[in-house]
Amino acid sequence: MKLHKISTAGLMILTLVACNKSVSNRTANIAALTPGSEDINAGGWQTVLLTRPDTFAVAAPAATNSTAYIADLNEIKGYQHSLTSDQEATIKYWSAGGVLRWNEILRGLVAKYNLPPYQNADGSYPIPSSANPFAYPQYPFANPPYAARAYAYIAAAQYDALVACWHYKTLYNRPAPYTVDSTIQAKVPKTTLPAYPSEAAVLAGVTAEMMKLLFPDEIANIQQLAQQHELSVIMSGAAARSDVTAGEALGRQIADVFIARGRTDNTSKAVGTQAQWTNLQTIAINNGQIPWYSLETPQRPPMLPFFSLVKPFLFDSATVASFRPGPPPSTGSDTLKQDAQEVYNIVKSPASGNMKIVQFWADGAGTYTPPGHWNAIAAEDFITQNFSEVRWARNLALLNMAEMDAAIVCWDIKYFYFNPRPTQMNPAIKTLTGIPNFPSYVSGHSVFSSAAATILSHILPQNQAKYQAMASQAAESRLMGGIHYRVDCEVGLTVGANVGNYAVTRAEGDGAE
Amino acid sequence: MHLLNFTKRTLIAAFTLFWVHPPGATAQTDIDAIMMNKNNFCVGGTYGNNSWKNYWEGTFKRNNLNLGTVSTKTFGLMGNYGITDKLNFLVGLPYVETHASAGTLHGQKGLQDLSMWLKWLALEQQIGSGTLSLYAIGGLSLPVSHYEPAFLPMSIGLHSTNLSGRVMADYQTGNFFVTASGTYTWRSDITIDQNSYYTTELYLTDKVYMPNMASYNVRAGYRSERLIAEAVFDQMYTLGGFDIRKNDMPFPSNKMNATTAGVNFKYTFKAVDGLSLVGGGDYTLAGRNVGQATAWDIGVFYILSFTHKGKKSSQGQKPAQPSSKTN
Structure with a gap:
């Protein structure tokens, strides 16, 4: 019957269209970052604002046989004992690279905030103000110059923070949990890079802190992402809680140097x-x-x-x-x-x-x-x-x-x-x-x-x-x-x-x- | 009242051009209860104009002095062929031009989407003094040129490939009729000429997910051999999508909803057999992420009959009566 043929053809086309309905980011499923070189000497690279990589002290870590560290390992084992699929997905997402993911997140914030204010009833325009959080017009208006500055401050702060991080990594040379304890799985590619302080936590800390200068209405959202990033490396077996705590503190301190510069760099003029x-x-x-x-x-x-x-x-x-x-x-x-x-x-x-x-x-x-x-x-x-x-x-x-x-x-x-x-x-x-x-x-x-x-x-x-x-x-x-x-x-x-x-x-x- | 009333309004509206053009009201064969008889082919051309000054940015209604009045002209070519008395094939292709009366944005123009439908008269039943007929209609539309969908509101269309399914009921008693239909439209993803875009989050891809759509349409009025005059109400929903942000531009995957009302007529000439004139207008009563459009259109149609060996239905041969609706 003709109708039957028609409906069959219709169904086939429909299936084609339905199959086409999946939109995902180009970088959604990329492999975990597997560095060709760990750049173990990066603690000596030239920083942007820091005068020295050890401007901010990071205390020596506990020994891997200390009770404190063993407690850290037990936390990891606890997570790994029952990882949910969401947690696995989080590990996979961040494993592609912290700098990459934070750069993508920042691009999203710029797009979100890159809208010129709507005019007032009298035809004048309101000027976004950081003194007026969560009110219209949203602050900032992340137009190209503002965006360029935001990308630069965050990238430069992340760079200085990681140089300092690498300095302490080589100084203290504490290995990753999966290296210390063979019962801990490596949910990310194994590396010989020392784990203390955690580079992921340094990135999370420095980036979250920079929001206070650049996207003040986003502090809470970014804080959640920072915690997720840190937890992902703990669950992956790549970092212990103490690696993360030290890293985040270092990152935030270094961000403060950039924030201080940002507040006096004449943007307000x-x-x-x-x-x-x-x-x-x-x-x-x-x-x-x-x-x-x-x-x-x-x-x-x-x-x-x-x-x-x-x-x-x-x-x-x-x-x-x-x-x-x-x-x-x-x-x-x-x-x-x-x-x-x-x-x-x-x-x-x-x-x-x-x-x-x-x-x-x-x-x-x-x-x-x-x-x-x-x-x-x-x-x-x-x-x-x-x-x-x-x-x-x-x-x-x-x-x-x-x-x-x-x-x-x-x-x-x-x-x-x-x-x-x-x-x-x-x-x-x-x-x-x-x-x-x-x-x-x-x-x-x-x-x-x-x-x-x-x-x-x-x-x-x-x-x-x-x-x-x-x-x-x-x-x-x-x-x-x-x-x-x-x-x-x-x-x-x-x-x-x-x-x-x-x-x-x-x-x-x-x-x- | 053999014919067809075919205007661009659904050709475009039912499928793609919601920003530029929310669905209209004019009678048209894919959404009215009129069939071509077997081997008759109705062909025609239409001209339509749609314009709006105010639009809804989400639920916020505003104008934009940098656009002024945005208008769309559509030149449509349409045809309807009777495969059988109960199964019709319809096709339409519009050429679209957009223009903004203020600001600096350049108008766009080009061939838009080719639309095709199969329309099946599934059931006819005498009920009381009138006739109830039920229809099932399937549609397909595909873009036929590389127009830019993400340059709204100047884009001439949204560039998705669409499939639609519609059920429709019509009841006619004497010269009075009422038709009601519901439509579901599946829309394919589209590809835009950008490597990223922001909806409610940043997408790092040139693919855009287009939410499906649903609509219902009610029309009622006078229908005789010579004249159809009807009032139409249409409600369109996007099943998903997002609101335009404050002072942002529209985007193809916005949640575009519209409520429109309008009137149509179709007059079939006595002097030239098979020739008819159609026209209509409508207004957008309410909407979301669409322009508050006023639209009108006009068209001329002619029936060619292939029933007998002679080519023209107009040469002495009376066009076939529609299989329903004859009193």
């Missing part, structure tokens, strides 16, 4: 005041230029116009202005008219494939931002490299310090020239992605991407061509999207490479190579 915003316009007008204005309705204050004041990691504040390129074409010039016309021509009837590229690199509101995108690119390549946790942290610290400093330098250039977007010069230019609420010259995506590609090419030279091609495409996507002139992208790539080279110089001298 980055928003500015109405008088300062007006002054930026006045300066541009006095220079004979049409000043940038917000293309949002109602007009939104410029995004972090004084982020250039934030203290960089890789060079001093006085160096920031040295990255400034020459000016963009004058707003009254024929060159600028032609440049705007080029944007119009590209975006009027977008070439096939342009939308895909624009969308891929858009990384706008509600996403983990361009620095987050480069963290994703880096992390997924690092997974294949079997780096130790401390080398993971070092590499992400280099990347993210470059990204934060790229943000500082780029924002300096943007507000120094205060150059209008193409659509401001020619309202007929409609864009394939939202127009960011800050001046055009130079392109932030270009600076971020080029800085990232430069340091990543140093870390993984075999991927250099890939990273450079990605950076070029990210830059060009902004022209294709109609939100940047070509010159913004081209000059931005050069500026980004110059910033990235500072990270390369640091990498060459930090003792890890």
